[in-house]
Amino acid sequence: MIELTQDTINTDAVLDSVASTEAGAVVLFLGTTREFTAGRQTASLDYESYGEMAQRKMEELEADARRRWSLIEVTLVHRLGHVGLGEASVAIAVSSPHRGDAFTAGQWLIDTLKEIVPIWKKENWADGTSEWVHPGMPTTTCPETDPK
Amino acid sequence: MIELTQDTINTDAVLDSVASTEAGAVVLFLGTTREFTAGRQTASLDYESYGEMAQRKMEELEADARRRWSLIEVTLVHRLGHVGLGEASVAIAVSSPHRGDAFTAGQWLIDTLKEIVPIWKKENWADGTSEWVHPGMPTTTCPETDPK
Amino acid sequence: MNIEVKLFAAARQAANQETLSIEIAEGATVQQLKTELGQQFPGLKTMLDHLLVAIDTEYAGEDQVLQAGQDIALIPPVSGG
Amino acid sequence: MNIEVKLFAAARQAANQETLSIEIAEGATVQQLKTELGQQFPGLKTMLDHLLVAIDTEYAGEDQVLQAGQDIALIPPVSGG
Numbered sequence: 001m002i003e004l005t006q007d008t009i010n011t012d013a014v015l016d017s018v019a020s021t022e023a024g025a026v027v028l029f030l031g032t033t034r035e036f037t038a039g040r041q042t043a044s045l046d047y048e049s050y051g052e053m054a055q056r057k058m059e060e061l062e063a064d065a066r067r068r069w070s071l072i073e074v075t076l077v078h079r080l081g082h083v084g085l086g087e088a089s090v091a092i093a094v095s096s097p098h099r100g101d102a103f104t105a106g107q108w109l110i111d112t113l114k115e116i117v118p119i120w121k122k123e124n125w126a127d128g129t130s131e132w133v134h135p136g137m138p139t140t141t142c143p144e145t146d147p148k
Numbered sequence: 149m150i151e152l153t154q155d156t157i158n159t160d161a162v163l164d165s166v167a168s169t170e171a172g173a174v175v176l177f178l179g180t181t182r183e184f185t186a187g188r189q190t191a192s193l194d195y196e197s198y199g200e201m202a203q204r205k206m207e208e209l210e211a212d213a214r215r216r217w218s219l220i221e222v223t224l225v226h227r228l229g230h231v232g233l234g235e236a237s238v239a240i241a242v243s244s245p246h247r248g249d250a251f252t253a254g255q256w257l258i259d260t261l262k263e264i265v266p267i268w269k270k271e272n273w274a275d276g277t278s279e280w281v282h283p284g285m286p287t288t289t290c291p292e293t294d295p296k
Numbered sequence: 297m298n299i300e301v302k303l304f305a306a307a308r309q310a311a312n313q314e315t316l317s318i319e320i321a322e323g324a325t326v327q328q329l330k331t332e333l334g335q336q337f338p339g340l341k342t343m344l345d346h347l348l349v350a351i352d353t354e355y356a357g358e359d360q361v362l363q364a365g366q367d368i369a370l371i372p373p374v375s376g377g
Numbered sequence: 378m379n380i381e382v383k384l385f386a387a388a389r390q391a392a393n394q395e396t397l398s399i400e401i402a403e404g405a406t407v408q409q410l411k412t413e414l415g416q417q418f419p420g421l422k423t424m425l426d427h428l429l430v431a432i433d434t435e436y437a438g439e440d441q442v443l444q445a446g447q448d449i450a451l452i453p454p455v456s457g458g
Contacts, residue, residue, distance in 0.1 A: 120375050138342065197385075262458035266455055
């Protein structure tokens with residue numbers, strides 16, 4: 001299951017989507033919104049994506065993971081729009097006959113998603129400023145009246 | 149949270165127990181009952197433990213994991229008694245500021261739990277026989293009228 | 297030829313619009329598109345070295361030749377997860 | 378001295394009881410307890426090489442000396458998870 005959603009991620013539904021009597025192991029990863037990053041306080045996040053490409057890249061990730069490891073089901077869900085503190089922005093679940101494959105594939109999926117899937121995060125800092133996060137690129141602080 | 153329970157594992161409660169606004173990553177592992185093992189069909193499992201020692205060993209696992217990795221919360225739940233196909237016999241959840249620690253600690257916890265915590269599984273095969281699983285020890289097939 | 301370029305995140309914000317329309321020569325490469333964008337939209341100039349280009353939802357190399365009718369997007373460094 | 382030994386899983390099943398009562402010499406070690414158990418309870422004999430002993434809920438070495446009042450258990454290879 002591949003999903004980009006504006007809604008809160010339903011972890012029960014994510015776990016149900018990978019359940020199988022062939023599975024001996026399920027690994028679920030949740031990326032959650034941390035309040036402090038290097039001592040700076042976050043109020044919330046906003047996520048934006050290039051939808052068609054993000055969907056396609058997530059489908060490629062699933063296909064690649066299935067080629068590399070023995071997996072039964074793979075689910076990738078990424079949240080878009082406004083995400084509050086402590087909430088999950090991404091959920092990755094895999095089921096496998098064996099736990100080694102489930103852990104390795106789960107970690108590879110989140111590592112690779114973060115490298116290649118066209119989704120962007122805006123940090124809304126507690127001090128009222130906000131900025132798009134673009135690793136390696138000089139920082140831009142957004143005006144509060146970002147048009148989107 | 150450390151728990152040995154006769155009840156179905158409530159994955160929502162397990163995830164809630166590790167939620168934190170300090171966490172950037174949550175990893176949940178579920179060990180689930182596979183229907184086929186090396187071509188042989190399982191009908192169900194039964195788990196038994198040396199309760200006081202299992203509790204103590206699980207507490208030691210949590211303490212060791214907290215020393216080795218940067219973890220916020222750690223939850224270990226193991227089911228006892230009768231466990232049906234597809235159901236979880238064990239749940240391990242960790243939260244951490246960073247995903248690498250969450251994955252590594254999660255895998256170490258299940259690997260080490262399976263090596264040292266005094267809990268035993270009885271396979272109830274679909275053909276009506278059953279046997280205690282003791283890795284490395286010659287197999288004993290149980291009569292159907294196991295006294296416990 | 298005229299192409300439309302989709303923008304996201306800080307690139308969208310710098311240009312203050314979601315798509316740019318730009319005139320490039322027939323046979324222009326991704327590299328040439330980026331140079332042209334920097335000249336016509338100064339707000340993008342400091343970002344260009346960090347931007348990838350996607351053609352029809354696939355990452356494109358710098359030497360890849362653009363064709364009319366393709367779906368073109370500027371992809372700043374991603375930060376999902 | 379007389380000690381009670383807790384049994385689990387296949388060991389419990391082989392002895393058909395949850396605890397065994399056994400007489401061992403003062404100063405006997407874990408190793409000597411296991412030898413004695415094999416002699417008095419033939420059903421356990423084939424398992425002995427695979428059984429660990431726990432004293433007061435901690436795994437014990439073969440040379441550890443047993444004392445009256447301790448909580449003693451036979452631990453067959455574990456299979457939780």
